[in-house]
Amino acid sequence: MAKITMREAISQALMEEMDRDPAVFIMGEEVGVWGGTYAVTKGFYDKYGPERVKDTPIAENAIIGGAIGAAMVGQRPIAELMTINFAFSAMDYIVNQAPKLRYMFGGQFEVPMVIRAVGGGGRQLGATHSQTPDAMFAHFPGLVVVSPGTPADAKGLLKSAIRSNDPVLFIEHATMYQVRGEVPEGEYIVPLGKSTIQRSGKDVTIVTYCKGLELSLKAAEELAKQGIEAEIVDLRTLRPLDMGPVLESFKKTNRAVVVEEGWKSYGVGAEVVSRMYEEAFDYADAPILRVAQKEVPLPYNRSLEQAALPQVSDIVTAVKEVLK
Amino acid sequence: MEKEKSLQMYYEMVLIRRVEERGVELYQAGKIGGFMHLYIGQEAVSTGLIAAREPRDRVITAYRDHGVALNCGISANEVMAELLGKVTGTSKGKGGSMHMADTTKNMWGGHAIVGGHLPIAAGLALGDQYAGNDNITICMFGDGATNIGYFHEALNLAKTWNLRVLWVCENNQYGMGTAVERASAVTEIRQKAEGYGMKNGQADGMDVTKVYAAAQEALQYIRETGHPYLLEVDTYRFRGHSMGDPERYRKQEEVKKWQENDPIGIFRAYLLRENIATDVELDALDAKAEAETQKSVEFAEASPEPGLEELFKDIYAA
Ligand SMILES: Cc1ncc(C[n+]2csc(CCOP(=O)(O)OP(=O)(O)O)c2C)c(N)n1
Numbered sequence: 257m258a259k260i261t262m263r264e265a266i267s268q269a270l271m272e273e274m275d276r277d278p279a280v281f282i283m284g285e286e287v288g289v290w291g292g293t294y295a296v297t298k299g300f301y302d303k304y305g306p307e308r309v310k311d312t313p314i315a316e317n318a319i320i321g322g323a324i325g326a327a328m329v330g331q332r333p334i335a336e337l338m339t340i341n342f343a344f345s346a347m348d349y350i351v352n353q354a355p356k357l358r359y360m361f362g363g364q365f366e367v368p369m370v371i372r373a374v375g376g377g378g379r380q381l382g383a384t385h386s387q388t389p390d391a392m393f394a395h396f397p398g399l400v401v402v403s404p405g406t407p408a409d410a411k412g413l414l415k416s417a418i419r420s421n422d423p424v425l426f427i428e429h430a431t432m433y434q435v436r437g438e439v440p441e442g443e444y445i446v447p448l449g450k451s452t453i454q455r456s457g458k459d460v461t462i463v464t465y466c467k468g469l470e471l472s473l474k475a476a477e478e479l480a481k482q483g484i485e486a487e488i489v490d491l492r493t494l495r496p497l498d499m500g501p502v503l504e505s506f507k508k509t510n511r512a513v514v515v516e517e518g519w520k521s522y523g524v525g526a527e528v529v530s531r532m533y534e535e536a537f538d539y540a541d542a543p544i545l546r547v548a549q550k551e552v553p554l555p556y557n558r559s560l561e562q563a564a565l566p567q568v569s570d571i572v573t574a575v576k577e578v579l580k
Numbered sequence: 581m582e583k584e585k586s587l588q589m590y591y592e593m594v595l596i597r598r599v600e601e602r603g604v605e606l607y608q609a610g611k612i613g614g615f616m617h618l619y620i621g622q623e624a625v626s627t628g629l630i631a632a633r634e635p636r637d638r639v640i641t642a643y644r645d646h647g648v649a650l651n652c653g654i655s656a657n658e659v660m661a662e663l664l665g666k667v668t669g670t671s672k673g674k675g676g677s678m679h680m681a682d683t684t685k686n687m688w689g690g691h692a693i694v695g696g697h698l699p700i701a702a703g704l705a706l707g708d709q710y711a712g713n714d715n716i717t718i719c720m721f722g723d724g725a726t727n728i729g730y731f732h733e734a735l736n737l738a739k740t741w742n743l744r745v746l747w748v749c750e751n752n753q754y755g756m757g758t759a760v761e762r763a764s765a766v767t768e769i770r771q772k773a774e775g776y777g778m779k780n781g782q783a784d785g786m787d788v789t790k791v792y793a794a795a796q797e798a799l800q801y802i803r804e805t806g807h808p809y810l811l812e813v814d815t816y817r818f819r820g821h822s823m824g825d826p827e828r829y830r831k832q833e834e835v836k837k838w839q840e841n842d843p844i845g846i847f848r849a850y851l852l853r854e855n856i857a858t859d860v861e862l863d864a865l866d867a868k869a870e871a872e873t874q875k876s877v878e879f880a881e882a883s884p885e886p887g888l889e890e891l892f893k894d895i896y897a898a
């Protein structure tokens with residue numbers, strides 16, 4: 257199997273789906289002539305032309321709203337938000353229109369669209385440009401929220417997202433485009449709404465996704481050196497949330513830590529931990545802990561920003577705490 | 581133009597250029613991170629505009645804000661320190677390149693969400709209208725920002741409520757890699773003001789004397805009538821959109837053609853031609869700007885990083 261980067265995996269999925277289905281097209285800021293702000297659609301403009309790789313004005317409402325309309329009449333647009341921070345400029349369409357149109361009109365409409373967005377901190381971009389607001393979007397029924405942590409999952413999940421008949425928000429991480437991993441060539445599908453075990457272990461369960469997976473894998477290596485075997489469950493899809501593998505693992509280890517890059521309050525961990533207590537309270541041998549971002553807007557200064565973001569060492573500390 | 585004012589404007593333009601050139605070096609050395617949008621090529625715009633304001637007039641702009649900060653009287657020391665993320669910077673190192681502000685200088689910030697500061701600008705003017713003063717808010721933004729809803733909502737509100745705002749569109753021909761005609765239904769941005777019944781004008785942004793004159797006229801109109809005004813200024817950024825822009829969207833010849841119209845060169849030639857200043861005087865200002873820049877780098881490098889306690893400060897006022 258070929259080892260490729262996250263960027264290449266996403267690119268591959270987009271190309272394969274565009275080749276397969278002429279209804280698929282891309283629209284967003286700088287996706288065409290520039291080749292994508294993160295170079296994911298480099299070469300697409302020359303290959304598919306301006307009809308299928310549409311550079312839009314800076315107009316997030318028109319990008320998402322327009323994609324919704326095109327999807328309603330049978331196209332399969334992939335609307336790109338340059339970063340997820342600009343989703344706030346199109347909030348009504350993302351949470352108040354796309355997820356509700358089908359239900360509210362008694363199932364008459366379908367909105368088969370994908371919103372690709374880059375999130376995450378760690379690049380010194382300041383408070384408005386560094387957020388990980390995934391949990392907020394996962395709050396809304398009717399929206400599917402996906403955020404892969406490996407190149408293979410990125411490819412397989414994106415292909416599923418494009419083929420899905422529902423609006424899918426697909427969240428990538430700005431610091432993970434160079435992450436490498438084995439990715440099957442050609443047709444490779446990962447179903448939406450399925451969590452998976454990314455590392456097996458018997459001592460403790462770490463539940464995480466996206467950037468949290470990268471950090472947790474590193475933490476697990478350190479812990480292994482100290483004789484602690486962590487099992488890592490990757491959520492991959494935040495809504496609908498698949499608790500199956502989480503509960504299965506927790507029932508085995510009886511101790512867990514949830515890791516996310518976003519803020520702790522009202523976050524992914526808050527949801528996951530509640531469900532664990534609701535559904536497996538009797539299995540807990542220690543309070544479940546959460547590792548997340550400090551409750552501050554992210555600052556520009558590098559040391560301060562790193563101090564606010566969850567680190568590998570925070571995970572190691574939390575794991576040791578639940579094992580006490 | 582009167583001599584003292586002219587020389588000050590010339591000095592500010594050169595200072596912006598030098599500070600940003602050093603900024604590039606420090607960025608490449610890894611001492612500045614994140615985004616850094618250079619104003620090089622556009623110096624005449626904010627210099628001319630801000631020279632025409634009264635100190636009580638407020639200024640607000642987008643992330644391309646180093647020049648605006650310096651023109652408003654923020655020191656090169658504070659600008660450089662903010663670029664380096666130091667506690668002595670305009671925003672204590674927490675804002676970075678895109679977020680310079682100093683309310684005591686009536687500089688209400690660089691803002692990083694495209695078009696996001698336009699309704700806020702209308703709000704600054706609303707606050708002044710409510711207070712019953714005749715302060716004007718000068719709000720600067722790019723051509724690309726006129727395609728987002730924020731622009732249209734803000735202009736409509738400003739005209740409907742007659743808020744004292746000077747809207748200044750810096751048309752530098754591109755929003756990132758997208759040329760104006762690829763993103764805007766009309767390429768003459770000022771036409772967008774017509775839809776809101778707003779008085780508007782246009783100026784050559786490579787010539788600071790023209791920007792200054794156009795700004796004076798617009799500000800006088802706003803002060804007298806209490807109505808908003810939109811000024812379109814044609815300009816060009818000589819560098820990439822931010823650092824690390826591959827610039828696939830424009831031809832080198834086009835960049836060269838504009839660079840031949842360097843706003844500093846144009847102004848210098850004007851000052852000499854009109855016998856407003858001598859080469860000796862202008863060279864001295866160049867040297868002063870160079871020294872000020874050097875001093876700012878030393879100041880910024882020697883300044884401390886914000887301490888960990890800063891992380892949790894200034895989230896809430898109370
Ligand atoms: C709402 C929003 N969408 C997208 C961006 C990303 N972005 C930053 S600057 C920029 C281009 C803006 O162009 P223009 O308004 O012409 O200003 P210029 O950079 O040319 O000064 C874009 C798309 C953003 N910051 N905010």
Ligand SMILES: [Mg+2]
Binds near residue numbers: 750754755756
């Ligand atoms: Mg522009």
